[in-house]
Amino acid sequence: MKHLLTPIAAAVLLGTATAAIAADPIQIKFSHVVATDTPKGQAAEYFKKLAEERTKGRVKVVIYPNSQLYKDKEELEALQMGSVQMLAPTTSKFGPMGLKEFEVFDVPYLFMNEDQVHKVTRGPVGQSLLQKLEARSMKGLAFWDNGFRVFSANKPLRTPTDMKGLKIRINSSKVNQAIVQAVGAMPQTMSLGEVYQAMQTGVVDGGDSNVSNLYTQKQYEVQKYAVNTKHSYSGYAVVVNKPFWDKLPADIRTILEGAMKDATIYNDQVAEKDTALAYAKMKASGKIQFYEPTAAEKTQWVTALQSVQNEIAPRIGMAMINSVKAAVAK
Numbered sequence: 001m002k003h004l005l006t007p008i009a010a011a012v013l014l015g016t017a018t019a020a021i022a023a024d025p026i027q028i029k030f031s032h033v034v035a036t037d038t039p040k041g042q043a044a045e046y047f048k049k050l051a052e053e054r055t056k057g058r059v060k061v062v063i064y065p066n067s068q069l070y071k072d073k074e075e076l077e078a079l080q081m082g083s084v085q086m087l088a089p090t091t092s093k094f095g096p097m098g099l100k101e102f103e104v105f106d107v108p109y110l111f112m113n114e115d116q117v118h119k120v121t122r123g124p125v126g127q128s129l130l131q132k133l134e135a136r137s138m139k140g141l142a143f144w145d146n147g148f149r150v151f152s153a154n155k156p157l158r159t160p161t162d163m164k165g166l167k168i169r170i171n172s173s174k175v176n177q178a179i180v181q182a183v184g185a186m187p188q189t190m191s192l193g194e195v196y197q198a199m200q201t202g203v204v205d206g207g208d209s210n211v212s213n214l215y216t217q218k219q220y221e222v223q224k225y226a227v228n229t230k231h232s233y234s235g236y237a238v239v240v241n242k243p244f245w246d247k248l249p250a251d252i253r254t255i256l257e258g259a260m261k262d263a264t265i266y267n268d269q270v271a272e273k274d275t276a277l278a279y280a281k282m283k284a285s286g287k288i289q290f291y292e293p294t295a296a297e298k299t300q301w302v303t304a305l306q307s308v309q310n311e312i313a314p315r316i317g318m319a320m321i322n323s324v325k326a327a328v329a330k
Helices: 007-021 039-054 072-081 091-097 100-106 114-121 124-136 174-182 192-201 211-216 242-247 250-285 295-316 318-329
Strands: 026-031 059-064 138-153 167-170 186-189 206-210 225-227 233-241 289-291
Touching: 026 039, 026 072, 039 059, 039 138, 039 250, 059 250, 072 091, 072 233, 091 100, 091 174, 091 233, 100 124, 100 174, 100 233, 100 295, 100 318, 114 124, 114 138, 114 233, 114 250, 114 318, 124 138, 124 233, 124 318, 138 211, 138 242, 138 250, 167 174, 167 192, 174 186, 174 206, 174 295, 192 206, 206 211, 211 250, 233 242, 250 289, 295 318
Parallel strands: 026 059, 167 186, 167 206, 225 289
Antiparallel strands: 138 206, 138 225, 138 233
């Protein structure tokens, strides 16, 4: 005897099948404050590509660059609230949240090159830092490079004494504040998206910035001089909303971790190449002059900023600073 489905039952089965086929992908909103052509911007796009390909469309990554959704001061709160799922903020942004150990990356001349940085970020010390984020409803996935920081202004800069009295834009970091004060300048905290206009109108005289942002944010068009101090490392921590992450299917998490690992390698390669390219393009523009300190002048910068390490140690914790020094020395 044949069993025929009633029209209603057939419709229910058809609807269920259609829903399964057309199930909405898991959406990850990835917000950041820099341009798409920066190392971070390119790495975010690469992560999107890998995540979507490897999950076969089960995940959709939507990227919002250039502070389209949130400014510097807003994005971490948005992540914790679940308004976005992923960010890659500068490590210094975690300090005001009570995670002051992350400010160790801002300590001047603690790292002299990326290889020394990687001994920390790719080792036990870096993992211990990422784990601290979980108490703030965040899951740390990776550290991304973005070169080292330099000073710029509309007057020639060669030695620390040239900085005296200048209003210098910094991001929200007590260490960067101490750095600028140590050379006699006045720190001015503001979001990255506001810097160009502030420089153009004279609200600030100069900036403390990595080379990539100096170029992609077009700050070099309103700054005549820069000094290649490389006084502190500039990098990011890629973080995801922890409740969101914990609810993902286990296989999706594994795929995304793999995509993030490959995107991190890509980011660090791009950061090195883009820094060199940004230098070349800015120099070729004729709009800004870069000064390379002599060995004696570099010693003056190191000496002038040595006091910052002692001043900031109680805030970061001497144990963290010593752990970083030990890792770098290996």
